[in-house]
Amino acid sequence: MKLTGAQIVIECLKEQSVDTVFGYPGGAVLNIYDEIYKNMDSIKHILTSHEQGASHAADGYARSTGKVGVVIATSGPGATNLVTGIATAYMDSVPMVAITGNVPVSLLGRDSFQEVDITGVTMPITKHNYIVKDVNDLADIIREAFYTAKEGRPGPVLIDIPKDVTANQAEYEPVVPKKVSRCSKNITTESIEEAIELIKNSKKPYIYAGGGVIISEAAKELKDFAEKVQAPVTCSLMGIGGFPTNDDLYTGMIGMHGSKASNLGVTACDLLIVVGARFSDRVIGKPDKFANKARVLQIDVDPAEVNKNILTYHSVIGDIKKVLQQLNDRLEEQNHTEWLSEIKYLKEKYPLKYPTDCVSAQYAIEKLDEITEGEAIITTEVGQHQMWAGQYYKFKEPRKFLTSGGLGTMGYGFGACLGAKVGNPDKIVVNIAGDGSFRMNFNELLTAVRHNIKIIVLVINNGVLGMVRQWQTLFYDERYSFTTLNQDLDYVKLAESMGAVGFNITSKDQVEDVFKKAIEETKPVIINCVIDKDDKVFPMVAPGKPIEDVIVE
Missing domain, CATH: 3.40.50.1220 (TPP-binding domain)
Known part of the structure; x- marks a missing residue:
């Protein structure tokens, strides 16, 4: 049967059992979005506040479910806004398929409006990428992209589709996806x-x-x-x-x-x-x-x-x-x-230890582990809070700890949290963030509210870029160059202004009660947990030193 390129995209996603895509529409992908509108009963679309948030959401969905995450963006800046998320997935071997639109084939290479050579841009950070110039090749390329994303060492694959290819027609026949087998040929x-x-x-x-x-x-x-x-x-x-x-x-x-x-x-x-x-x-x-x-x-x-x-x-x-x-x-x-x-x-x-005379991130994370019985999915941003989460939450199973390890992407956790909750609606999903990282992505709170994605964001708020300040304290003679935030932000009012719920934690005796209330809430929640600006992550090995040279306090 003859279908348009946009229809072929949707049918191929169905072939691959894709139930959710994350994205942001634009001119070059209007034909695809028109077909998404017609197929909302079989494919859920999560509209994020920014394309980067969509790419991290697809990543979090993939890491937490083991499936391939799918993200869609338009040409030009829409496509380039995916780059950090694609690089994050590449460094951590996350299976993802990114679909971008582009200008019509006849306008490629002419510096057309919102034209970017996104396959050239992403070549170093994808397992493979494609630009589809003939609609007759589209279905096979999509199938190959999903297989490539999953087989061997997984990773992201990008498919760039000019707008006229999504409008042109080609013969389409459904195909059962090729099964991905485990690599064993070199095991002798x-x-x-x-x-x-x-x-x-x-x-x-x-x-x-x-x-x-x-x-x-x-x-x-x-x-x-x-x-x-x-x-x-x-x-x-x-x-x-x-x-x-x-x-x-x-x-x-x-x-x-x-x-x-x-x-x-x-x-x-x-x-x-x-x-x-x-x-x-x-x-x-x-x-x-x-x-x-x-x-x-x-x-x-x-x-x-x-x-x-x-x-x-x-x-x-x-x-x-x-x-x-x-x-x-x-x-x-x-x-x-x-x-x-x-x-x-x-x-x-040499046990892990921390000050116990005041509220601390370590205490809060231990208490979160206790209250959730270690069953929550935890996403993180990047910094001190990320290390504390890895040290103090007791992860008994895989796919419960989602963090940007290779690229170290501040701004990753909120999007990943959304994707993980969409993929695991029955799980408690918590993003542990620093106040510096929170500044990079809190626009995705609007996404959580819009789609009623009931997540919890625990902001470890020390008023500084904590990990960078820690290095400045230890290795730069306390020259705190542009790491003090001093933002006078009311997190509760911010949450409420976006339709979410906010709580403050300023003492240890508030921690358990706030966490229990947050878990019972029916709306997305922001928790502002205030800690001292000079709390540090220990143990620590100074850069370039042997790992046995451990600083413990």
Whole structure:
């Protein structure tokens, strides 16, 4: 049957079982939006306040559900407003399809009104991108884009569609989507056997887990593996939730703001088993001192990550779930009682701690964990509050902690919170923000109110750009260059002016009551939690220092 390009877009989204898209209309995508209007019974559209918010919402939807997030924007500035969100998804391996409009094919390359070469702009931050100049190619490109976004190491894909292509007609026949299979072609018997020998010969094994565990749905396999190896487990920021943070084997985050027990343990281990992690500079500190007593066994789906930042002794390339299943099937249970006792001692000697004589972010987050029983989905912006969330909320399952790890995008959390709540309507979803990040995206509160998306935003308000100020205090002789906000903002009135509900927290005895009221509310909620401007995130490793050189206060 003959359909217009715009109709083909919608039919292909239905083929891929897309139930929600996030976006913002404009001239170049009017034909697509006209078809969205006609198909509102099968595809929900969430109109955000800004295209960047839409891209982060698609990202949060994808991370929290495991599905592909979809975002639509018009040409020119609409498309370029997606760039930060696409880059965020790319750095954290999030499956997303971004659909942008463009000027008609005949006007491409002529500096036409609202024309941007968005495929050129996004080439470094997408797995692949396309510009569709012939409507006859449109359906196959959309199908290929969804497959590419999901297969192997996931990531964002962009499809740029000139306006006349959405108006032209082509033959369309429905196609069952190609199934994405787990990457296993590089998993050899030899590589598995060598990994097992390394584990058997180790007396002090340590597991360092990253976001790949969550992406490959391998949380159960990782837990079984850790118990079989009898090894302690540390996670990168992106790996949080891939292993239960309330488990006895878990030692906390690793790296710049990792626990002292994790950093000292990894430094002392003789085998570091790296599962779905990429050795970020924020994890390894001084590279030649990182785990320098250990052989490194790396398990990853992406061969490009092996020997990129840290040289490995052995690697197994393939889907994390598949690799761990094979290891678990063949590996005998190990006994490392003495090593685990040593790590337990470090955990007891160097616990996380914070001042208890006043309201603090750490206390608020611990109380939020207690009240929600660790079952909420937590999104964050970027800064001190992000680290405190990773340290003090107890994530027992994957896809509950959504944060911008690779790009470090201030402004990510509010959009991600919206997307996560849309994808998980029965879950409590909380965005933990700093007051600096809140300034970047609070326009999306209008989106939450417009669509009645019942989220909670906990603003950790210290009146400064907290993490940058912390660095200025420690490394720049307290020269606070443009990090003091001093904004006289009434968060309660701001929330109410937009149709939401606001609360203030200025003392510890208010925390529990406010959280309970916020959870019971039927409208979006903003909580302004006031803390001291000089509260700091500890532990901390100074940049360029070995990770065992931990500042604890």
